[in-house]
Amino acid sequence: MKIGAKRGLLVSDFNTGNLVGYLNNGSAQPAVECAASPFGQTQQLLLDETHPDWSAYPDFALVWTRPEGVIAGFAKVRAFEPVPLASILEQVDEFAAAVVEASKRVKSLFIPLWTVPAGHPGHGLCDLVAQSGVARILMQMNLRLLEALDSAPSIHPLNPAKWFEAAGEKAFSPRMWYTGKIPFSTEVFKACANDIKAALRGLGGRARKLIVLDLDDTLWGGIVGDGGWQNLVLGGHDPVGEALVDFQFELKTLSKRGIILGVVSKNEEAVALDAIDHHPEMQLRRDSFAGWRINWQDKAQNIVDLVAELNLGLDSVVFIDDNPVERDRIRTTLPAVLVPDWPTDKRLYVQELLRLDCFDKPTDTEEDRQRPAMYAVERQRSELKSKAGSLDEWLRTLDIVVQFSPLGSVDVARTTQLLNKTNQLNFRTRRLTDEDLLAWSSEEGRCLWTVRVSDKFGDSGLTGVVSVEKHGATAHIVDFVLSCRVMGRKIEEAMLNRAVTWARAQGLSSVHAEYIPTPRNKPSLDILQASRWTAVGENRFSWPTSKRYEHNTHLRILA
Numbered sequence: 001m002k003i004g005a006k007r008g009l010l011v012s013d014f015n016t017g018n019l020v021g022y023l024n025n026g027s028a029q030p031a032v033e034c035a036a037s038p039f040g041q042t043q044q045l046l047l048d049e050t051h052p053d054w055s056a057y058p059d060f061a062l063v064w065t066r067p068e069g070v071i072a073g074f075a076k077v078r079a080f081e082p083v084p085l086a087s088i089l090e091q092v093d094e095f096a097a098a099v100v101e102a103s104k105r106v107k108s109l110f111i112p113l114w115t116v117p118a119g120h121p122g123h124g125l126c127d128l129v130a131q132s133g134v135a136r137i138l139m140q141m142n143l144r145l146l147e148a149l150d151s152a153p154s155i156h157p158l159n160p161a162k163w164f165e166a167a168g169e170k171a172f173s174p175r176m177w178y179t180g181k182i183p184f185s186t187e188v189f190k191a192c193a194n195d196i197k198a199a200l201r202g203l204g205g206r207a208r209k210l211i212v213l214d215l216d217d218t219l220w221g222g223i224v225g226d227g228g229w230q231n232l233v234l235g236g237h238d239p240v241g242e243a244l245v246d247f248q249f250e251l252k253t254l255s256k257r258g259i260i261l262g263v264v265s266k267n268e269e270a271v272a273l274d275a276i277d278h279h280p281e282m283q284l285r286r287d288s289f290a291g292w293r294i295n296w297q298d299k300a301q302n303i304v305d306l307v308a309e310l311n312l313g314l315d316s317v318v319f320i321d322d323n324p325v326e327r328d329r330i331r332t333t334l335p336a337v338l339v340p341d342w343p344t345d346k347r348l349y350v351q352e353l354l355r356l357d358c359f360d361k362p363t364d365t366e367e368d369r370q371r372p373a374m375y376a377v378e379r380q381r382s383e384l385k386s387k388a389g390s391l392d393e394w395l396r397t398l399d400i401v402v403q404f405s406p407l408g409s410v411d412v413a414r415t416t417q418l419l420n421k422t423n424q425l426n427f428r429t430r431r432l433t434d435e436d437l438l439a440w441s442s443e444e445g446r447c448l449w450t451v452r453v454s455d456k457f458g459d460s461g462l463t464g465v466v467s468v469e470k471h472g473a474t475a476h477i478v479d480f481v482l483s484c485r486v487m488g489r490k491i492e493e494a495m496l497n498r499a500v501t502w503a504r505a506q507g508l509s510s511v512h513a514e515y516i517p518t519p520r521n522k523p524s525l526d527i528l529q530a531s532r533w534t535a536v537g538e539n540r541f542s543w544p545t546s547k548r549y550e551h552n553t554h555l556r557i558l559a
Contacts, residue, residue, distance in 0.1 A: 002031045002032075002033055004030070004031060005030070005031040005032055005033040006030050006031070006032050006033070006034075006059040006060060006200055007032075007033050007034065007056070007057045007058060007059045007060075008023070008032060008033075008034035008035075008057050008059055008060040008061060008062065008106075009034065009035060009036075009037060009053050009054065009056075009057035009060075009061045009062075009106070010034055010035070010036040010037065010061070010062045010064070011037050011042055011045050011046065011061060011062065011063045011064075011102075012036070012037070012039050012042065012062075012063070012064045012065060013039055013040055013042045013065045013066055013069035013070060014039050014064075014066060014069070014181050014182065014183050015036075015039050015180050015181045015182045016036045016039065016062075016064065016189075017036055017180075017182075018182060018186060018189045019036075019062075019189040019192060019193060020034055020035065020036050022186075022189055022190055022192075022193035023193045023196065023197070026193055026197065028194065028197045029197070029201065029206075030197065030200050030201065030204065030206075032196075032197070032200070033057075034057065034062075035053070035056075035057060037053055039181065042063070042065055042069070042070055043070065043095075043098060045102075046063070046098040046099060046101070046102045047098055047101070049101070049102075049105060054102075054105040054106070055105075057106070058105070058106055058107065059106065059107050059108070060106055060107060060108040060109065060110065060196075060200065061102065061103075061105075061106045061108075061109045061110070062109075062110045062111075062112075062196065063099055063102070063109060063110070063111045064111070064112050064192075065114070066114070066183065067114035067115075067138060067141060070095055071088060071091045071092060071095065071141065072091060073087050073088035073091050074088060074091075074137065074138070074141065077132065077134060077137055078134055080132070082131075082132070085131060085137065085140065088137060088141065089140065089141070089144050092141050092144045092145055092148070093144070093148055095145075096144075096145055096148035096149055097148070099111060099149065099152075099155065100148070100149065100151070100152045100155070103152050103154050103155045104154075106154075107154065107203075107433060108154055108155075108156060108199075108200075108203055108433075109152075109154060109155045109156070110155075110156050110157075110158055110196060110199060111145075111149070111155060111156075111157055111158065112157075112158045112159070112160040112192070113142045113145070113146075113157055113158070113159060113160060113161075114138055114141060114142055114145070115138075115160055115161060115164065116134060116135055116138060145157075153413075153433060153434040153435060154433045154434075154435060156199060156203075156362060158192075158195060158196075158199075160188075160192065162191070163184075163187075163188045163191035163192055163195075164184075164188060166187065166191055167184075167185055167187035167188050167191070170185045170187055171184060171185055171187065171188050172184060172185065173185055194357060195357065198357035198358070198360040199360055199362075201358070201360065202359075202360035202361040202362055203361075203362055203420065204420065204431065205420040205421035205422070205423060205431070206315070207358065207359055207360055207361045207421070208259075208315075208316055208317065208318050208338060208358040208359055209258075209259065209260055209312060209316040209317075210259070210260045210261075210262055210290070210307070210310065210312055210316050210317050210318070211251065211254070211259060211260070211261050211262070211317075211318045211320060212262045212263070212264050212303055212306065212317055212318070212319045212320070212337075213251075213261065213262070213263050213264075213265075213320050213321075214263075214264065214265050214320065214321040214322060214323065214326065215263060215265040215267060215272055215275075215294075216265065216267065216322075217322045217323075217346075218320060218321055218322045218342075219244070219247075219248065219263075219284070220232045220233065220234045220244055220275070220279070220282075221233025221234060221240050221241065221244055221346060224267065224271055224272055224275045225267055225268055225271055225272075228271075228275075229271075229274060229275035229278060229279045232275065232279060234279060234281045234282070235280075235281030236281065239347060240346045240347060241281070243346050243347040243348075243349060243350065244346055244349065245281055245283060246350050247346075247349040247350050247353065248282065248283035248284050249283050250350050250353050250354065251283075251284060251353070252283050252284060252288065254353075254359065255288060257359070259359055260290045260310070260312075261284065261288055261289050261290065262289055262290050262291050262292060262306050262310070263289055263291075263292035263293070263294060264292070264293045264294075264299050264302045264303055264306060264319075265292070265293075265294050266295070266296055266299070267294050267295075267296075268294075269292075269294040269295060272294045273286060273294070290310055291306050291309055291310060292306070293305060293306050298329075299321075299326055299329060299330065300329055300330055300333040300334055303317065303319065303330065303334060303337065304334070310484070311424070311484030311485065311487050311488075312484060313336070313423065313424070313520055314334055314336040314337050315336040315337075315520075317334075317336075317337045317338065318337070318338045318339075318340070318356065318358060319337050319338070319339045320340070320342060320353075321339075321342065322342055322344075327339050327341070327342065338358055340352065340356060361417070361421075362417075392552075392554065395489060395490060395552065395554040396554045397456075398455040398456060398457070398489070398554070399455055399456040399556075400453065400454070400455045400489060400491075400554060400555050400556065401453070401454045401455065401555075401556045401557075401558060402451060402452070402453055402491055402494045402555050402556070402557050402558070403451070403452040403453075403454075403557075403558040403559075404449040404450070404451060404466075404494075404498055404557070404558070404559050405449060405450050405452070405559075406447070406448070406449060406450075407437070407438075407441050407448045407449070407450060408450075411450050411462060412434050412437060412438060413434060414450075414461075414462045415437060415448075415450055415462065415465055416432055416433065416434050416437050418462065418463070418464075418465055418481055418483065419431065419432055419437070419465060419479060419481055420432070422481045422482070422483060422484075423518065423520040423521060424484055424487070424520055424521055424522075424523045424524070425480075425481065425482040425483075425484070425487055425492070425521070425523050425524055425527065426480070426481045426482075426518075426521050426524060427477065427479070427480040427481075427513060427514065427515055427516070427521075427524045427528075428478070428479065428480070428514060428515075428516045429516060429518050429521060430478070430479055441467065443469075445469055445470040446467065446468070446469040446470075446478075447467065447468055447469075447502055448465065448466070448467035448479070449465070449466050449467070449498060450462050450464070450465060451463060451464030451465065451466065451482070451491070451494075451495060452464075453486045453489075453491055460483075460485055460486050463482065463483035463485055463486045463491075464481060464482040464483065464486070464491060464495060465479050465480075465481040466479060466480050466481075466495045466498055466499060467479040468499050468502055468503065468511070470506065470508065471512075473508055473509045473510075474503075474508055474509060474510050474511065474512055475499065475502065475503035475506065475508045475510070475511045475512070476511075476512045476513075476514070477499050477511065477512065477513040477514070480492075480495060480513065480524070482495070487523065490551065490552040490554070490555065491555070492527050492531075493531075493549075493550075493551035493552050493555075494551040494552075494555050494557055496513075496531060496533075496543075496549055496551075497549050497550070497551045499511050499513075500543055500545060500548070500549040501549075503545050504545040508545055509544065509545060509546075510542050510543060510544050510545060511542065511543045511545065512536070512540065512541070512542050513528060513533065513540070513541045513542075513543075514539060514540050514541075515528055515539040515540075515541075516539070517539065525539065528541050532549075
């Protein structure tokens with residue numbers, strides 16, 4: 001058994017043995033141990049909640065079916081038999097209900113949408129005809145399925161069309177189907193395995209957060225220090241220039257999803273920033289970047305410094321550079337950084353960027369979309385900090401407001417995301433689904449607050465979570481999570497104060513906090529050791545409610 005492996009069950013109406021092999025033996029993280037249920041028993045297994053496979057493989061399930069294999073009405077349509085659309089959609093509803101029930105037995109369930117049967121030539125002009133067109137009916141079936149699954153947040157639909165497009169004519173092999181009931185080629189199963197692992201990384205909070213970019217011949221064509229920004233290849237009536245504008249546009253699109261952009265370049269800073277500020281074809285301006293290191297120093301050290309400034313981990317970083325020597329330097333020195341091979345042909349930059357599967361995450365929240373702007377504002381805070389005489393003096397100038405709110409339905413997705421993605425200041429690193437969080441927080445004797453932080457520079461949004469529960473005469477902190485964006489501002493003191501104040505109001509004698517070590521949450525232990533709480537065991541701390549726990553006076557607290 002692989003230590004820490006995700007255990008999953010593959011449920012299908014065809015032979016998925018090859019997919020099991022790619023998932024179990026592939027080198028991409030996370031490690032997986034999965035098994036395939038006997039194919040052809042899809043409905044039975046979905047409806048059998050006591051089947052031992054569900055308890056043996058609790059982390060995830062993949063339910064991958066052929067539409068003609070589970071929807072009898074569609075099989076008839078494919079044979080040109082008349083079937084009322086309403087009848088087909090009713091069968092889709094029944095199938096979806098079984099999938100929703102099955103999803104309650106695992107943490108996550110993946111379901112590829114239905115596709116036109118592999119190898120089917122279609123019916124030409126009749127494919128999209130109302131009531132009888134195979135392709136049209138399948139579109140309506142998929143839409144109905146998606147709508148039925150929307151109510152189950154632990155279900156994640158997958159789009160298999162790109163798997164088949166990548167495989168081309170090799171997607172389907174009649175020989176494999178008739179020999180072993182394997183409808184798809186190895187290329188399709190490899191692409192599926194890659195997507196599942198990317199999804200598991202995203203659900204586990206391991207999606208990459210920061211793209212660090214070189215400038216010369218990466219973000220634009222040419223060397224800005226040689227010819228000035230006026231002579232760079234970017235935009236205009238030039239195929240390479242047009243491709244680089246599109247590359248910047250796609251980077252900007254990623255930033256709108258919450259992916260942070262940074263620059264590490266060997267250049268004169270003033271010359272490079274002048275190009276960023278003034279070139280008319282630049283899609284990315286200075287405020288598009290959370291930070292930069294533009295100098296003649298070693299790029300590996302510059303990346304380390306930039307990541308530290310942004311309070312991120314090296315395993316959050318993707319490094320893009322046209323120079324193979326620089327790429328090798330980062331791969332060798334900073335193995336946690338993802339360094340993709342990069343094409344020499346700049347016209348392929350967009351394609352290569354879109355192939356990266358390291359940014360996958362289950363939801364896109366408003367806080368995600370605002371994150372790049374928040375990091376840009378953070379630079380202003382850092383500039384102010386550098387001018388302040390002391391930490392307390394700097395904190396007083398920020399006019400920080402901390403707002404605690406009970407968990408509301410509109411904040412569930414962001415709160416769950418914060419729990420699952422935050423690794424540094426996270427006492428116990430508890431991971432939950434939306435449903436698990438709502439169920440847990442609604443139990444008597446428990447309380448969960450979301451934490452929003454703002455200051456004179458702007459609103460950082462929902463950046464913290466603290467939850468407590470009663471254990472006899474004591475309160476225990478269950479979740480204590482704070483985004484790296486607001487670390488270092490004494491927000492954690494206000495969060496500890498909130499737990500103590502709640503426990504005192506409940507008539508409890510003390511509050512206990514536990515630190516569960518992970519490779520990345522050492523800052524959590526540092527906070528507890530500096531908090532003045534009493535150590536009562538290894539990585540365990542306590543505070544008596546008879547004694548007030550004071551937070552820093554520069555904070556203004558809203559409840």
